[in-house]
Amino acid sequence: MDAVEVAGCFRDKTILVTGSTGFLGKLLVEKILRVQPDVKKLYLLVRAPDAASAEQRILSQVLGKDLFNTLREKHGLAGFQKLIKEKIVPLAGDVGTRDFSLDSSRLEDLCEEIDIIIHGAATTSFYERYDVSLATNALGAQYGCEFAKKCPNLKMLLHVSTAFVAGTQEGLLLEKALKMGQALRPGYHLDIKAELQLVEKVKTELTAAKSGGSDQSEKTIMKELGLKRACHFGWPNVYTFTKAMGEMLLEQQRGDLPVVIIRPTMVTSTYQDPFPGWIEGARTIDALIVAYDEQAFPCFVGDLKDTMDAVPADMVVNATLVAGAVHWNEKGQVIYHVSSALRNPLTGHVFEDACWDYFSIHPRVLENGKALQNRRPYLFKKFSYFRAYLTLMYKLPLEMLHAVSLLFCGLFSQYYQKHNRRYKFLMLLVKLYAPYAFFKGCFDDTNLTRLRKEVKINGNGSLFNFDVKSMDWHQYLLNVHVPAVLKYGRKKKGSV
Numbered sequence: 001m002d003a004v005e006v007a008g009c010f011r012d013k014t015i016l017v018t019g020s021t022g023f024l025g026k027l028l029v030e031k032i033l034r035v036q037p038d039v040k041k042l043y044l045l046v047r048a049p050d051a052a053s054a055e056q057r058i059l060s061q062v063l064g065k066d067l068f069n070t071l072r073e074k075h076g077l078a079g080f081q082k083l084i085k086e087k088i089v090p091l092a093g094d095v096g097t098r099d100f101s102l103d104s105s106r107l108e109d110l111c112e113e114i115d116i117i118i119h120g121a122a123t124t125s126f127y128e129r130y131d132v133s134l135a136t137n138a139l140g141a142q143y144g145c146e147f148a149k150k151c152p153n154l155k156m157l158l159h160v161s162t163a164f165v166a167g168t169q170e171g172l173l174l175e176k177a178l179k180m181g182q183a184l185r186p187g188y189h190l191d192i193k194a195e196l197q198l199v200e201k202v203k204t205e206l207t208a209a210k211s212g213g214s215d216q217s218e219k220t221i222m223k224e225l226g227l228k229r230a231c232h233f234g235w236p237n238v239y240t241f242t243k244a245m246g247e248m249l250l251e252q253q254r255g256d257l258p259v260v261i262i263r264p265t266m267v268t269s270t271y272q273d274p275f276p277g278w279i280e281g282a283r284t285i286d287a288l289i290v291a292y293d294e295q296a297f298p299c300f301v302g303d304l305k306d307t308m309d310a311v312p313a314d315m316v317v318n319a320t321l322v323a324g325a326v327h328w329n330e331k332g333q334v335i336y337h338v339s340s341a342l343r344n345p346l347t348g349h350v351f352e353d354a355c356w357d358y359f360s361i362h363p364r365v366l367e368n369g370k371a372l373q374n375r376r377p378y379l380f381k382k383f384s385y386f387r388a389y390l391t392l393m394y395k396l397p398l399e400m401l402h403a404v405s406l407l408f409c410g411l412f413s414q415y416y417q418k419h420n421r422r423y424k425f426l427m428l429l430v431k432l433y434a435p436y437a438f439f440k441g442c443f444d445d446t447n448l449t450r451l452r453k454e455v456k457i458n459g460n461g462s463l464f465n466f467d468v469k470s471m472d473w474h475q476y477l478l479n480v481h482v483p484a485v486l487k488y489g490r491k492k493k494g495s496v
Contacts, residue, residue: 001326002456003463009325010036013155014113018095018144019120020044021061023280024160024267027317028118029088030067030274034074035463037083041113045091045100045121054092063088070274095121096135098143111150116324119144120160126237126431129219130226131199133242138192141246145253155329156258158320163263163309163337163443165244167235170440175263175335175447177251178244184234192245195229236435251333259333260323264316265340265443266436269484271312271471273463277484278313285310285351286485287433292355292377293364293486299378301386301430302437304348309341309443311468312476319448319466322455336451339443340468352376354477362483383434394423 010032019025032039044062048054063084072080091110093100099107123136141159148157166173167184183190202225206218226238235241247261268286269279282290285308288300319338327334340346356376364372380386398420405412452467 001454006322006325006455006464007035009328010116010321011038012040013115014041014043015039015116015118016043016045016091016110016114017118017120018045018100018140019122019160021046021057022120022122022124023283024264024313024316025120026062026065026067026280027270027278027313028120028320029062030071031314031317031321033083033087034071034274037087039087041089042087043089043091043110043114045093045095047094048090048092051090051092054090058088058090067274067278095119095140095143098146100143100147107150111147112152114151115153116156116158117144117148117151117154118158118160118320118324122160122239122243124239126239127223128226128238129222130229130238131203131222133226133238134196134199134245137239137242138245138249139196142249142253145250145257148257149255154257156260156324156327157254158324159247159250159259159261160320161247161261161263162240162243163265163339164240164436165247165263166441166443167240167244168435168439168441171442172444173337173441174444175337177261177333177335178247180248180252182248185232188233190233190245190248192249195245198229199225254333256331257333258327258330260320260327261333261335262316262320262323262338263335263443264338265309265311267313267316268310269312269481269488270314271476271480272465273314273318276480277487279481279484279488281488282485284433284436288351288377289355289482289485292359298375299380299386299389300437301381301383301434302348302379303381304352304379306348306437306439307341307345307442308348308351308436309339309439310346311338311340312471315466315468318464319451322464322466323451326451326454334447336448337443337445338448338466339445341442342445343449344468344471344473346473348379350473351477354474355482357474358478358482383430383438386430390423390426394419398423 015032017025017029020029029042029044032042044054044058046054046057048057068080071083074080075083091100091102093102102110119141121136121140123133125133144159145157148154163173165178169184181190181192199222202221203218206221210218223238226241230236230238230241233241235244250259250261266285267283269277316338319336323334323336356374359374363374366372380389398416401412402416402420405416448466455464
C-alpha cells in the first residue's frame with residue numbers, strides 16, 4: 001500500500017469525527033480534506049445546544065484557524081467555502097451521553113451513512129473535574145463503541161488515546177490492551193461503576209451542603225477528587241486515569257468491531273504538514289520552553305540524560321490514517337504506540353541545548369530596551385530536593401514579606417503579589433511536568449514498526465510520513481517547535 005492507496009480508502013466515505021475542535025482533531029479534519037477532497041461527508045460532533053451553535057463552533061474553532069490556510073490557498077476562498085459546504089456537517093451533541101444526545105429521528109439515518117468513526121474527543125487537563133473526565137474520557141469511549149455497533153456499514157473505529165495510560169510504569173511498555181479493572185497500584189482493583197457511583201454520591205452531598213449554607217467549591221472538590229482517585233490507583237493525573245478507563249471499557253464492549261487504538265506520547269507542533277510549526281497552546285513538553293522564555297525560574301526538575309518521548313502532531317495524524325487504511329474492515333483490535341524513544345530518542349540535553357541556542361540567537365528584550373540575560377536553569381534530580389529548595393529560598397521569604405506588609409498596611413503588597421504569582425506559576429509547571437520529567441518507561445513500537453514496513457510511505461517527502469527517524473531533533477526544536485510554542489503558546493497556555 002502506498003500514499004495514493006491510503007488516501008483512496010477515504011474516497012466517497014462518510015466519516016464521523018468527535019473532538020474536531022481539539023488539537024489533533026483539527027489536524028485530522030484538515031488532512032482528510034486536503035488529501036481526499038472526494039470524501040463524501042465529514043460529520044463533526046461538537047458540544048452545542050443546537051445546530052446553529054454547532055455550526056458556529058466549527059466555523060470559529062476549527063475552519064477559521066490558520067491551519068486551514070493551505071487548503072484556502074489550494075482551492076481559493078470561493079472553492080474552499082464550496083468544499084466546506086459540500087463536505088462538512090456540524091452535529092450538536094455530547095460524547096458523554098448515550099447516542100451522543102443526537103435526536104432519535106436523525107440517529108438511524110446517520111448510522112446507516114457512517115463508514116468510519118474517528119473518536120478523538122477528550123478532556124486533556126491533568127487537573128480536570130472528576131465527573132467531567134469520567135463522562136468524556138471513560139464513558140465517551142463506551143458510548144462511542146455502542147454507537148459504532150449501530151452502524152451496519154462501519155469499516156473502522158479509530159480511537160485516539162494516549163501512551164500514558166501506562167501511568168509511570170518502568171521498563172518496556174507493550175502495545176497491548178488494558179484489562180478491565182487492573183489498577184497500576186499492586187493489589188488494587190479498579191471498579192469503574194463504583195467510581196461513577198462515588199462521583200454521584202459526592203455531588204449529592206455537595207448539593208445538600210450548599211443548601212445548608214456551605215461555601216465549599218464543588219469545582220475544586222471534584223478536581224481534587226479526580227487527582228486523589230487517580231493517585232490511589234497508581235496514575236499520576238485524572239487525564240491518563242480516565243483515558244485508561246476508556247480503553248478498558250472499549251476492550252470489554254467492542255465485540256468483533258474493527259478497532260484501532262492510537263496511543264501517542266507527548267505531542268508536539270507539526271513537523272512539516274500542512275506546514276511546520278502549527279500548535280495550539282503550550283503542551284506538556286513545552287512547559288520548560290514557556291518558563292525559559294519568561295525566565296520565571298532559576299531551577300526545575302529532571303535529568304538531562306533522560307529521554308523525552310515526543311512526536312510531532314502531523315506524524316500522529318499520518319499514523320492514524322495509515323493504520324485505519326491498513327486495517328480497513330478487519331475484525332479485532334490493534335494498538336499502536338506513536339512514539340520516538342526507541343527509533344530516534346530525544347534527550348534532555350538536546351532539548352535544553354535547543355532552548356539555549358534559540359534564546360541566544362533571539363534574545364528577549366525588556367521594556368527598558370535591554371536584552372534579558374540567558375540563564376540555564378539548574379535541574380534537581382529529585383522532586384523532594386526541588387520542593388525543599390523552593391520552600392526555603394522563595395516561599396518562606398515571601399510569607400515573611402507578606403506578614404511585614406500586613407503590619408505596614410500593605411506597603412509591599414504589589415511586590416509580594418508579583419513574586420507569589422511567579423512562585424505559583426513555577427509550581428504549576430512542575431505539577432504538569434514532574435511525572436514525565438522522571439519517567440523511566442519505554443514505549444514498545446513493534447506494531448508501528450511493522451506498519452511502517454508494510455506501506456511505502458517513508459521519508460521526508462511522503463504525504464503520510466510518520467517516521468521519526470527522518471527528523472533532526474535539534475534542528476526541529478530550534479527552527480520549528482520553540483518558535484511555534486512562543487507564537488501560539490502565548491495565546492493559550494496549556495492546562496494542567
